[in-house]
Amino acid sequence: MEVRKKIAILGGGVTGVVVAGELAKDNTLFDVTLIEKSSVLGGLHRNFKKDGLNYDIGAFVLPTSHSLFKTFPEVKKICLQIKNNMGSVTLNGNIDKYPCTISGYIRDNGISGFASACLNTILCKFQHRDRSTLPSFIKYYIGADIYEKSGLRGYIERLYGMKDEEVDIEFATKRLSEIQKAASIKAIATKALRGRRTALVEPPTLKEVVVRPSEGFQKIYKTVEKTLIAQGVNLSLNCEMKSVNRKGEGFEIKFAEGTKEYYDRVISTIPIEAISRLIDQPLQKQLEYKKLLSLFYRFSGELGYDSNILHNFTNKSPWKRITTFSKYYGTYEGDEYFVVEITLGDEDKIDIEQQKQEFERYVQNLGLFQGQLKFQGSLIIGNAYPVYRRNCLQGVVDTKQSLQKWGLELAGRQGEFDYISSYDAAANAISLANKIKADYCN
Numbered sequence: 317m318e319v320r321k322k323i324a325i326l327g328g329g330v331t332g333v334v335v336a337g338e339l340a341k342d343n344t345l346f347d348v349t350l351i352e353k354s355s356v357l358g359g360l361h362r363n364f365k366k367d368g369l370n371y372d373i374g375a376f377v378l379p380t381s382h383s384l385f386k387t388f389p390e391v392k393k394i395c396l397q398i399k400n401n402m403g404s405v406t407l408n409g410n411i412d413k414y415p416c417t418i419s420g421y422i423r424d425n426g427i428s429g430f431a432s433a434c435l436n437t438i439l440c441k442f443q444h445r446d447r448s449t450l451p452s453f454i455k456y457y458i459g460a461d462i463y464e465k466s467g468l469r470g471y472i473e474r475l476y477g478m479k480d481e482e483v484d485i486e487f488a489t490k491r492l493s494e495i496q497k498a499a500s501i502k503a504i505a506t507k508a509l510r511g512r513r514t515a516l517v518e519p520p521t522l523k524e525v526v527v528r529p530s531e532g533f534q535k536i537y538k539t540v541e542k543t544l545i546a547q548g549v550n551l552s553l554n555c556e557m558k559s560v561n562r563k564g565e566g567f568e569i570k571f572a573e574g575t576k577e578y579y580d581r582v583i584s585t586i587p588i589e590a591i592s593r594l595i596d597q598p599l600q601k602q603l604e605y606k607k608l609l610s611l612f613y614r615f616s617g618e619l620g621y622d623s624n625i626l627h628n629f630t631n632k633s634p635w636k637r638i639t640t641f642s643k644y645y646g647t648y649e650g651d652e653y654f655v656v657e658i659t660l661g662d663e664d665k666i667d668i669e670q671q672k673q674e675f676e677r678y679v680q681n682l683g684l685f686q687g688q689l690k691f692q693g694s695l696i697i698g699n700a701y702p703v704y705r706r707n708c709l710q711g712v713v714d715t716k717q718s719l720q721k722w723g724l725e726l727a728g729r730q731g732e733f734d735y736i737s738s739y740d741a742a743a744n745a746i747s748l749a750n751k752i753k754a755d756y757c758n
């Protein structure tokens with residue numbers, strides 16, 4: 317009888333659990349171990365809890381076609397179907413649909429401003445035809461005027477935490493395909509004829525979407541945990557690894573409590589620095605991340621917006637998005653509750669009090685919150701956003717290749733150091749599991 321292959325999956329975020337779940341479906345072929353350093357599964361899918369309320373660290377909206385639900389169909393049933401209602405605060409501080417509509421643009425810039433933006437878009441087809449930097453790529457499609465005056469430039473700089481021309485174009489365009497599809501001259505002209513409520517720059521096409529249940533992400537990941545255990549996965553939570561070494565054709569992992577285990581394959585979804593330390597191949601050059609500061613609030617009073625997720629397209633305040641959970645789960649003791657996301661660089665000294673005061677002053681001036689804001693706490697996530705600076709892509713590719721050459725398989729947002737959504741992370745995880753299965757089935 318064929319010996320079962322021992323597979324170690326490092327990291328129990330969405331990527332790790334999907335790879336584990338897919339391989340465990342073939343448990344006559346694979347003996348799967350999932351190693352997670354924290355006491356719970358889920359990774360970035362985590363909650364801040366206060367007064368019995370669950371806050372996410374940002375906006376997590378999952379299409380019903382998400383691969384997590386393909387691997388764990390029972391999870392979809394416990395999620396909450398929502399209407400994906402996204403808004404934005406325009407450069408002039410008005411509320412618009414996300415990211416920006418023709419009427420919103422006209423309200424901020426006048427009819428003549430809109431007409432000249434259309435002409436400018438035509439001009440930019442010539443001026444920026446090389447599309448060699450991120451700003452020139454976007455200006456080619458939507459024009460310099462719309463890029464600037466819709467607040468998109470400011471938002472992109474806040475999203476990536478750096479000047480737009482510093483962002484690597486190859487990396488950024490992966491996330492900007494909607495602009496390519498929707499913002500041609502022809503598309504804008506057609507929209508102008510269709511009416512003013514039409515989106516000027518198309519939002520991502522998310523129709524059937526869900527959010528986690530009101531009990532928090534742990535309800536999802538406890539369900540996942542049960543399924544994995546039932547499928548025979550060895551689940552090692554609260555598990556600290558000391559080293560990962562090559563041994564024969566496979567690998568030996570040493571654990572903090574002094575035990576060691578042999579595996580045929582190791583799939584790493586943990587940060588590249590962490591796995592490099594474990595295999596004793598320190599990085600030549602540190603990879604760069606942006607931190608995420610999440611501020612959690614309750615609010616009693618009148619909300620000045622009706623969207624679930626409100627994006628900041630102004631250039632006056634550093635917050636990126638507000639996600640209002642009470643829009644999904646209902647108010648609590650009459651209060652709305654929400655999270656504010658603020659991206660911070662590694663170099664930034666984090667003064668939470670100053671960030672909080674700055675946010676409160678700005679949104680109250682805008683009239684977004686007429687009433688009492690009640691600060692509930694904050695959380696900082698270190699490895700929230702991988703950063704790809706211009707001309708640094710090759711260094712990242714080389715680092716990943718050297719780990720792969722050593723024998724590791726890399727997957728996920730941290731493991732691959734890629735700014736991917738959980739949708740893509742989970743889809744890639746299924747492809748990786750299928751590839752591993754194919755290696756033994758043929």
Ligand SMILES: Cc1cc2nc3c(=O)[nH]c(=O)nc-3n(C[C@H](O)[C@H](O)[C@H](O)COP(=O)(O)OP(=O)(O)OC[C@H]3O[C@@H](n4cnc5c(N)ncnc54)[C@H](O)[C@@H]3O)c2cc1C
Pocket residue numbers: 326327328329330331332351352353354357358359360361373374375376377378555557585586587590608657700701727728729730731736737738739740741
């Ligand atoms: C604010 C925010 C909002 C987002 N919104 C969306 C959204 O709406 N839709 C969407 O599709 N995506 C969204 N994403 C992206 C999505 O959350 C990520 O792509 C996804 O969660 C990444 O999963 P992962 O398993 O690859 O990584 P992670 O979730 O980071 O998991 C890595 C795991 O490895 C563990 N680990 C680390 N070091 C070690 C070690 N030494 N040993 C063992 N384990 C270790 C960690 O504890 C963690 O559990 C959002 C991201 C953020 C930050």
